[in-house]
Amino acid sequence: MNPDGNRNDGNGHRDSDAARDAIIAVDEIPSRIPQPTASQGADESAFVNDDLDLTGRTMYIPHMPYGGSVLFAAAFRSIGIDGRVVPHADALTLEIGGRYTSGEECYPQKIVTGDFMKLLEVDKVDHNKVAFLLPTANGPCRFGQYAGLQRHVLDEHGYPDIPIVSLSSVDGYKGIGRHAPELIRTAWRALILSDILMKLLLMTRPYEINAGDADSAYLDGIAACETILEIPGLPHDERLTRLVQVLPRIRDNFRAVHVRDEDRPLIGVVGEIFTRLNSFANQEVIRRLEAAGAECWLAGVAEWIWYTNEEQFRRLREERRRASKTWLRAFLTKQVMERDEKALYRSFAEDFRGYEEPHVPHLLKLSHPYLPAAGCGGEMVLSTGGSIFFYEIGADGIADISPFSCMNAIITEAVYPKVSRDHDRFPMRMFYFDGTQSDLDRDVGIFLELARTYKRRKKIPRRAVGRRAIPEDAPARG
Ligand code: SF4
Numbered sequence: 173m174n175p176d177g178n179r180n181d182g183n184g185h186r187d188s189d190a191a192r193d194a195i196i197a198v199d200e201i202p203s204r205i206p207q208p209t210a211s212q213g214a215d216e217s218a219f220v221n222d223d224l225d226l227t228g229r230t231m232y233i234p235h236m237p238y239g240g241s242v243l244f245a246a247a248f249r250s251i252g253i254d255g256r257v258v259p260h261a262d263a264l265t266l267e268i269g270g271r272y273t274s275g276e277e278c279y280p281q282k283i284v285t286g287d288f289m290k291l292l293e294v295d296k297v298d299h300n301k302v303a304f305l306l307p308t309a310n311g312p313c314r315f316g317q318y319a320g321l322q323r324h325v326l327d328e329h330g331y332p333d334i335p336i337v338s339l340s341s342v343d344g345y346k347g348i349g350r351h352a353p354e355l356i357r358t359a360w361r362a363l364i365l366s367d368i369l370m371k372l373l374l375m376t377r378p379y380e381i382n383a384g385d386a387d388s389a390y391l392d393g394i395a396a397c398e399t400i401l402e403i404p405g406l407p408h409d410e411r412l413t414r415l416v417q418v419l420p421r422i423r424d425n426f427r428a429v430h431v432r433d434e435d436r437p438l439i440g441v442v443g444e445i446f447t448r449l450n451s452f453a454n455q456e457v458i459r460r461l462e463a464a465g466a467e468c469w470l471a472g473v474a475e476w477i478w479y480t481n482e483e484q485f486r487r488l489r490e491e492r493r494r495a496s497k498t499w500l501r502a503f504l505t506k507q508v509m510e511r512d513e514k515a516l517y518r519s520f521a522e523d524f525r526g527y528e529e530p531h532v533p534h535l536l537k538l539s540h541p542y543l544p545a546a547g548c549g550g551e552m553v554l555s556t557g558g559s560i561f562f563y564e565i566g567a568d569g570i571a572d573i574s575p576f577s578c579m580n581a582i583i584t585e586a587v588y589p590k591v592s593r594d595h596d597r598f599p600m601r602m603f604y605f606d607g608t609q610s611d612l613d614r615d616v617g618i619f620l621e622l623a624r625t626y627k628r629r630k631k632i633p634r635r636a637v638g639r640r641a642i643p644e645d646a647p648a649r650g
Pocket residue numbers: 181182278279280313314315316444575577578579580581
């Protein structure tokens with residue numbers, strides 16, 4: 173699942189297509205271009221209720237990451253749906269999640285089910301006043317089964333009335349209502365802001381002198397953006413203007429964090445999207461890496477949406493539909509997405525020198541010799557391409573954060589040894605999570621020793637150098 177409520181199935185990417193397609197508001201194109209058919213990538217979910225009425229209900233959203241979901245929930249509030257993030261997960265989450273799952277499901281599902289059922293059983297939330305956001309998708313990865321499983325769990329245990337909310341282009345987003353295009357545009361901005369704030373946090377926190385300063389700046393930034401994102405009925409341009417106005421203050425709060433000059437190995441963090449972004453699922457592995465002496469660069473969420481965008485263009489090329497309305501729609505959508513992204517990143521041009529995100533086509537090109545995008549799909553392609561990108565910018569190692577038995581991670585684990593051999597034995601380490609890790613700090617420590625050894629002998633100097641210093645001659649993205 174994605175912070176925009178959509179998540180890939182490891183191959184089909186259908187829900188994300190729907191979300192991306194909806195980013196263009198109807199007032200931005202001359203006439204409503206027809207939705208793609210199911211065969212073109214739309215979700216055919218049976219879990220989207222055309223008559224969905226969320227009046228009087230609070231819709232809970234899983235953490236992905238926490239701050240990003242706070243912003244995403246605010247986007248829902250902007251169209252009158254009371255979106256909130258689920259409370260922080262804890263041991264009870266796993267205990268309750270385990271009660272409603274068989275052990276064969278992916279770890280993210282156990283956490284999501286545990287979070288939802290804990291709300292009902294422990295927090296005693298009124299089932300008449302609650303809804304859950306849990307998207308679904310077509311395709312071979314197990315993710316396509318989970319909305320159905322959650323529906324089954326709710327039905328079997330006396331909650332058949334609790335709606336499970338998904339986004340779907342098949343029904344013109346009736347599941348969300350007539351404001352769906354407005355929501356998705358705001359949600360895209362929420363997602364970009366989530367990535368920006370996470371980037372600022374991770375490049376600052378390892379170097380902070382006063383523990384907690386960077387986290388405070390991050391939470392203040394989330395709160396400031398949330399306030400703007402949640403305003404109902406604000407025209408898109410006005411909302412963007414207000415967001416752009418608040419960002420320099422957020423940037424300056426991070427700049428004001430006192431930092432020490434320290435030479436840390438840079439670790440690229442890739443892997444399964446829920447587990448790498450949900451800090452409970454990954455047992456705060458990024459903080460552990462930082463505590464052991466690393467700086468981390470976490471692959472964000474926008475990357476996923478850009479990937480689904482590329483996938484749509486690839487499919488349309490394959491189907492020889494370059495002159496179609498669908499192509500035009502995808503093209504216009506991309507323009508709008510890029511415009512918003514550029515506007516929101518503009519205030520950080522100086523701070524992010526050397527930290528520019530890779531373009532997805534570049535990642536697909538890097539991944540191609542190992543996992544060609546035409547034959548493989550999902551996080552496995554992005555993680556592999558992303559790993560080589562991190563090698564190219566002089567990072568010191570890769571941490572792949574994935575759930576145990578994840579279908580994507582099984583593939584990446586198989587190709588990483590060759591990727592590493594082909595790239596100067598770049599350290600690449602799988603960190604699997606299923607809630608039972610015994611000594612994660614020891615594993616992190618061993619991995620960082622490998623990264624430090626590589627750092628001493630590597631041939632490619634580091635492009636990104638952290639908040640502590642930004643060299644004048646830092647090269648631009650290739
Ligand atoms: S954990 Fe892996 S296999 Fe499971 S739903 Fe996520 S991507 Fe698919």
